[in-house]
Amino acid sequence: MEKYDYLSIEKKWQKYWEEHNTFKAETGSSKPKFYALVEFPYPSGHGMHVGHIKAYSGLEVVSRKRRLEGYNVLFPIGFDAYGLPTENTAVKTGVHPRIVTDNNIAKFTDQLKRVGFSFDWSRVIDTTDENYYKWTQWIFLKMFENGLVFRDKTLVNYCPSCKVVLSNEDSQGGKCDICHSDIVQKTKEVWYLRITEYAEKLLQGLDKVNYLPNIRLQQENWIGKSTGAFVNFTVKENGEKLRIYTTRPDTLYGVTFMVIAPEHPIIEKYRANIANIDALDAYKAECAKKSEFERTQLVKDKTGVKIDGLTAINPVTEKEVPIYISDYVMMGYGTGAIMAVPAHDSRDYDFAKKFGIGIIEVIKGGDISKEAYTGDGEMVNSGVLNGISNKKEAIEKMLEVLAEKGCGEKGIQYKMKDWAFNRQRYWGEPIPIVHCPTCGIVAVPYEELPLKLPPVKDFQPGTDGESPLAKIDEFVHCKCPKCGGEARRETDTMPQWAGSSWYFLRYCDPSNDKEFASQEALKYWMPVDWYNGGMEHVTRHMIYSRFWHRFLFDKGEVPCDEPYAKRTAQGLVLGPDGEKMSKSKGNVVDPNDVVEQYGADVLRVYVLFMGDYEQAAPWSETSMKGCKRFLDRIWALQDMLIDGEEYRPEMTSSMHKTIKKVTEDIEAMKFNTAVAAMMTLLNELYSAGSVNKAELRSLLIILNPFAPHITEEMYSKLYGGILSEQQWVKYDEKLCTDSVIEVAVQVNGKIKAKINVPAEAEQDEVLSLAKADRAVASAIDGKNIVKEIYVKGRLVNIVVK
RNA sequence: GCGGGUAUGGCGGAAUUGGCAGACGCGCCAGACUUAGGAUCUGGUGUCUUCGACGUGCAGGUUCAAGUCCUGUUACCCGCACCA
Numbered sequence: 001m002e003k004y005d006y007l008s009i010e011k012k013w014q015k016y017w018e019e020h021n022t023f024k025a026e027t028g029s030s031k032p033k034f035y036a037l038v039e040f041p042y043p044s045g046h047g048m049h050v051g052h053i054k055a056y057s058g059l060e061v062v063s064r065k066r067r068l069e070g071y072n073v074l075f076p077i078g079f080d081a082y083g084l085p086t087e088n089t090a091v092k093t094g095v096h097p098r099i100v101t102d103n104n105i106a107k108f109t110d111q112l113k114r115v116g117f118s119f120d121w122s123r124v125i126d127t128t129d130e131n132y133y134k135w136t137q138w139i140f141l142k143m144f145e146n147g148l149v150f151r152d153k154t155l156v157n158y159c160p161s162c163k164v165v166l167s168n169e170d171s172q173g174g175k176c177d178i179c180h181s182d183i184v185q186k187t188k189e190v191w192y193l194r195i196t197e198y199a200e201k202l203l204q205g206l207d208k209v210n211y212l213p214n215i216r217l218q219q220e221n222w223i224g225k226s227t228g229a230f231v232n233f234t235v236k237e238n239g240e241k242l243r244i245y246t247t248r249p250d251t252l253y254g255v256t257f258m259v260i261a262p263e264h265p266i267i268e269k270y271r272a273n274i275a276n277i278d279a280l281d282a283y284k285a286e287c288a289k290k291s292e293f294e295r296t297q298l299v300k301d302k303t304g305v306k307i308d309g310l311t312a313i314n315p316v317t318e319k320e321v322p323i324y325i326s327d328y329v330m331m332g333y334g335t336g337a338i339m340a341v342p343a344h345d346s347r348d349y350d351f352a353k354k355f356g357i358g359i360i361e362v363i364k365g366g367d368i369s370k371e372a373y374t375g376d377g378e379m380v381n382s383g384v385l386n387g388i389s390n391k392k393e394a395i396e397k398m399l400e401v402l403a404e405k406g407c408g409e410k411g412i413q414y415k416m417k418d419w420a421f422n423r424q425r426y427w428g429e430p431i432p433i434v435h436c437p438t439c440g441i442v443a444v445p446y447e448e449l450p451l452k453l454p455p456v457k458d459f460q461p462g463t464d465g466e467s468p469l470a471k472i473d474e475f476v477h478c479k480c481p482k483c484g485g486e487a488r489r490e491t492d493t494m495p496q497w498a499g500s501s502w503y504f505l506r507y508c509d510p511s512n513d514k515e516f517a518s519q520e521a522l523k524y525w526m527p528v529d530w531y532n533g534g535m536e537h538v539t540r541h542m543i544y545s546r547f548w549h550r551f552l553f554d555k556g557e558v559p560c561d562e563p564y565a566k567r568t569a570q571g572l573v574l575g576p577d578g579e580k581m582s583k584s585k586g587n588v589v590d591p592n593d594v595v596e597q598y599g600a601d602v603l604r605v606y607v608l609f610m611g612d613y614e615q616a617a618p619w620s621e622t623s624m625k626g627c628k629r630f631l632d633r634i635w636a637l638q639d640m641l642i643d644g645e646e647y648r649p650e651m652t653s654s655m656h657k658t659i660k661k662v663t664e665d666i667e668a669m670k671f672n673t674a675v676a677a678m679m680t681l682l683n684e685l686y687s688a689g690s691v692n693k694a695e696l697r698s699l700l701i702i703l704n705p706f707a708p709h710i711t712e713e714m715y716s717k718l719y720g721g722i723l724s725e726q727q728w729v730k731y732d733e734k735l736c737t738d739s740v741i742e743v744a745v746q747v748n749g750k751i752k753a754k755i756n757v758p759a760e761a762e763q764d765e766v767l768s769l770a771k772a773d774r775a776v777a778s779a780i781d782g783k784n785i786v787k788e789i790y791v792k793g794r795l796v797n798i799v800v801k
Numbered sequence: 802g803c804g805g806g807u808a809u810g811g812c813g814g815a816a817u818u819g820g821c822a823g824a825c826g827c828g829c830c831a832g833a834c835u836u837a838g839g840a841u842c843u844g845g846u847g848u849c850u851u852c853g854a855c856g857u858g859c860a861g862g863u864u865c866a867a868g869u870c871c872u873g874u875u876a877c878c879c880g881c882a883c884c885a
Contacts, residue, residue: 214805218880221804226884246885259885302883328883338885346802347883415884535879609826611814615807616878623813626826632841673815676825683825686842744821749866751821787865791820799865 004635006599010709014116022724023067023118025074027508027521034071035525036063037504037564039533039541040078040125042496043104044085048111049581050589050619051573054607058570058669059532060117061608064705065666067118068728074525075118076507078125079105083496084162087427090459097427097459101128111591115600116708123510127499132506133429134450135516136498141432141443143551148194149421151441155263155331156420158186163461165190167420167495170540185288191431191492193419195547199223201561202546210566212614215538222539224415229399231339231408233258236311236320237273240266245334245413249402250394253382254341254362256352258312258323259304261331262287266310275308280325287327302328302351314339315407316398317383326351334413346372419544421495426459426468428493436480436487445481453493467491500541501548504528504563516557523559531564542567568669572616573607581619589619601707602628608671608706630679631710634703637682637691638714644692651695653738654684659731662702671706678703693718698729737793744795745770747779763790770796 017023036059041052056077063075081101090097105126112119125132143149157166159176165188170177203223206216228247235242242258260266262284271277283305304326311320328347329338342352342359349372352359359368362382366373378389384401388394402408422431432444432451444451454475459468469475469491480487502516508525509517533541542564549563574580575587582588594603606627611617647655658681665674681699685691691699697719704711704723715723737759743766745753753773757766767788770776776798783800790796 214880217805221881224881224884228885244885248885326883328885330884333884340885345885347885350883413884415881539880609813615814617813620813620827623827629841630826636841672813673825676815679825742821746821746866754821789820789865791866794817794820795866797820797865 004632004710006601006709007596009713010114010116010595010600013709013712014113016712016722017116017118017724018113018121020722021122022722023073023075023120024122025076025120026072027524029072031070031072033074033525033529034063034066035074035527035529036066037507037528037531038075038077039537040080040500040503041108042083042085043079043081043101043108045089045100045104046583046588047104047107048591049573050591050594050603050607051581053115053591053603054573054613055532055534055570056112056115056117057604057607058568058613058671059530060604061666061671061705062530064118064708064724065663065728067724068701068704068726070727074123074507075120076123076125076510077112077117077119077121078123078503078507079108079127080496080500080503081105081126081128082428082494082499084164084425084427087425087459090427096455098128101126114595115591115603118708123507125503125506125510127503128427130450130452131511131513133499135506136429136494136502137432137444137449137451138446138516139502139548139552140429140494140498141446141449142555142557143193144433144443146551146555148197148551150192150194151189152192153187153189155185156188156190157183158188159183164423164425165420167497168417170495190420191422193421193547195419195544196414196416198547198550199225199414199416201550202543205546205550205562209562209564211564212568215535215542215567215569218535218538219543222416222543226413226415228411228413229395229402229408230335230411231315231402233312233315233339235266235270235323236313237309238270240270242266242312242323242337243335244337244339245411246339248341248344248395249398249408250379250382250385250391251341251344251362252314252316252339252398253385254343254360255314255317255319255321255339256342256358256360257321257340259326259329259338259340259348259351260323261329261336262325262327263331264325264336267307267325270310273309276305279305280307283325302326302347302354304328304351304355306355315405316401322357324351324355332417333415342372343368344372344374346374348372416543419547421498422490422492423495424461424467424492426453426456426461426493428495429453429498430469431490431492431494433490434478434480434487435490436483436485438485439480439482439487442480442482442487448481467493469493497541497544501545502552504531504545505549505552505558519559526558527560527562528564530566530568532568532570535569538569569614571612571614573610574616574618576619576621578618594624598624598628599631599709601631601710604708605631605675605706609675611672613669613671627675630675630682631707633682633686634699634707635710635714637685637696637699638718640685640690641696641718642690642692644694646694647698648692648695651684651688651692652735654681655695655698656731656733656735659698659702659729660733660736663728663731666705675706701726701729741793743770743793745773745776746795746797747776748799749797752776752779759793763788766790766796767798770798 038056038059063073066073086097086100089100157171159166161179161181162176171183176183203225226247229249231244233242304324307323310323312323313320340348342348343361344363360381361368362380363377364380365375365377376391379385379394385394385397399410430451430453434442436442454472456468456472461468476489478487478489505517509521512518550561552558553561577587579585579587591603606624609627658677661677662674700711700715712723739759740756741759742754743757744751745755753775755769755773757769780798780800785798786801787799
């Protein structure tokens with residue numbers, strides 16, 4: 001037998017599959033449908049690394065198996081191509097982002113094809129294609145029409161290096177998601193999508209879907225629902241209401257001061273009445289300068305200034321308390337004002353200690369001279385609440401009091417903030433809005449979509465944080481769609497996450513030029529049956545796209561409310577040094593190198609065999625050689641082939657066991673143990689010295705999703721026909737066990753012997769066989785048998801004294 | 802600080818969910834075939850004081866039986882972070 005020439009054979013089958021549309025999904029087919037989705041890549045200039053391969057290989061295996069099982073499978077791929085890195089390359093090299101993107105997509109496509117992924121290449125999408133972003137803009141306009149788009153001048157996360165405003169999601173940890181420099185807070189007028197309107201729906205929707213528990217939990221935490229109460233305090237000097245949010249209305253008697261955010265509007269409103277307004281202004285300016293990083297470093301050391309001239313009145317106790325400003329209260333959460341209960345909140349406690357403010361205990365159980373007590377206990381110093389020791393009850397009671405007095409009510413808050421939706425950059429979807437001096441903000445009419453990104457020479461952003469588009473007069477100057485007068489176009493573009501917020505819908509009907517996708521295609525394919533991707537997208541892309549999808553559902557544009565029925569995540573591929581792969585560390589493995597040197601099948605088997613799919617695992621070239629050896633041994637089975645239409649009796653249980661294991665493990669994403677099971681079977685065949693036709697055929701079919709090229713080649717050579725068009729092999733549960741099984745015999749929990757018993761033997765028979773064993777007999781000789789345990793097919797334990 | 806996770810040979814990792822710890826692979830050792838082997842095949846490989854004992858981060862507990870359950874503890878990883 002000739003050596004396995006992976007380079008030419010892999011190419012041959014890739015060509016065959018492409019020419020014969022082997023993996024084409026057919027909308028409307030009567031077969032059951034299966035929509036498998038992987039996160040489409042951002043086509044960066046560095047090409048793919050092996051992490052991408054692992055990310056796609058999971059559902060690739062599932063998809064190939066499903067096709068063999070008779071499903072009509074949609075397994076698409078595309079490119080999420082808008083974004084800063086491409087634009088930065090363009091700025092650096094002077095090559096237009098369009099060219100950069102096209103080159104990168106070509107490179108990625110080549111890499112993906114060489115791995116032999118069974119994508120439906122007729123459905124490829126590119127978010128920067130005008131036939132695609134036309135619909136991104138269309139959805140944006142729909143949202144605008146429905147009041148979900150608004151402009152606001154507030155504090156925003158700003159990256160001084162990239163010169164862009166970032167969303168909360170894009171500035172996690174106070175670092176820019178793109179360049180990792182420190183974020184500063186800046187007051188700016190920006191576009192927002194009202195995602196908070198969907199907070200409750202996004203939370204409730206999690207009940208209906210099958211996400212991995214940690215994915216679900218992260219989303220719940222990100223949405224961050226809390227229940228509590230709004231309470232209106234009164235400012236003594238002017239009667240103004242000062243509204244606060246608290247989760248602990250039960251501690252209202254313990255309030256000894258109030259704190260408002262430095263940006264709270266009440267300061268501006270009563271400037272004239274505040275004696276120390278200069279000190280407040282100075283503090284405010286200082287806060288604005290601090291980076292997010294500095295603020296978190298100073299958690300313990302509270303700062304603030306007392307407002308001289310405004311005093312608050314507690315609506316329940318009617319006591320007067322001072323008001324402070326401090327940056328530990330955020331304008332963006334709740335009402336930007338809090339009631340401070342130092343006895344039972346550690347932040348308020350720190351502040352009170354530093355500023356020498358009184359502390360009143362209202363819940364017994366702690367030692368408030370040392371620290372704040374946040375646990376439960378009996379209410380004291382709290383009027384009608386005294387004596388209650390159940391927190392829930394105390395809160396209910398206080399809510400009643402607040403309702404009676406008309407100064408507060410139950411309230412709900414979410415940590416999630418509205419989505420800052422514009423970027424002052426070139427390489428993104430233009431926001432289809434016109435600013436008219438007479439009509440104000442006007443939507444570009446639907447008929448004018450796509451609003452095309454104009455060609456420019458200079459993609460440098462303006463120093464004042466203006467988009468490069470602002471420099472193009474032909475783009476900026478336009479007629480107002482409403483009144484026809486002179487108007488200005490919006491020059492900011494959408495953030496990178498826009499295009500990916502609905503791409504799974506476009507795959508259903510990618511070349512439709514009348515709708516973003518036909519109802520027929522959406523009804524047939526949606527929802528996505530199984531979505532796999534990285535953990536890093538759980539609180540961004542996943543939340544954003546669920547939001548867009550739910551909005552479209554509310555408008556009757558899509559047939560189901562939740563887009564993803566199931567979501568899993570793969571672990572990272574680490575470098576050989578155990579570190580995260582990165583260009584700067586020089587530990588990146590290029591899949592093309594592996595394909596050239598070992599073959600695509602080896603790469604595919606290895607990324608799935610290297611460890612638990614959901615766990616991170618380091619790359620090891622020597623380990624990969626084991627996978628190469630495995631496939632070479634599969635190839636060499638041809639030399640051991642004998643006739644036989646059925647499994648040989650001595651191989652029957654191994655065959656059925658392996659098929660069962662592989663069938664089940666693929667569904668559970670336990671690819672590593674599926675491969676291990678096939679290796680075990682292969683070892684058995686080598687021990688037997690032969691394989692018959694029926695056995696090899698089954699083995700090739702279950703190995704096919706992992707190593708499609710070599711199995712396709714062997715199948716066509718030995719059996720004729722195309723493996724990808726065959727049926728998945730069945731197993732029989734009854735044939736998975738051997739007729740004689742080995743049972744371990746323990747005496748007092750220690751293994752003394754291993755005996756062979758008939759599989760269907762009952763306890764009595766097994767026990768007498770066990771006692772007949774010499775080692776067991778001597779261990780129990782002369783002792784009293786206290787207890788005898790038999791676990792069917794596993795072990796016997798004889799307890800003696 | 803809060804939330805979640807992980808810890809098993811020289812290495813990557815298995816373990817039917819309370820039932821033979823170390824499957825499978827790498828590496829290593831030995832043998833075979835070879836002019837040769839960084840190829841292939843065969844066998845071996847947790848540790849130790851080896852007819853036995855000890856072994857799943859550490860200390861306890863429950864059980865006939867614990868990597869798995871309970872209590873406490875340490876280290877590392879991830880997410881959120883002054884969220885009132």
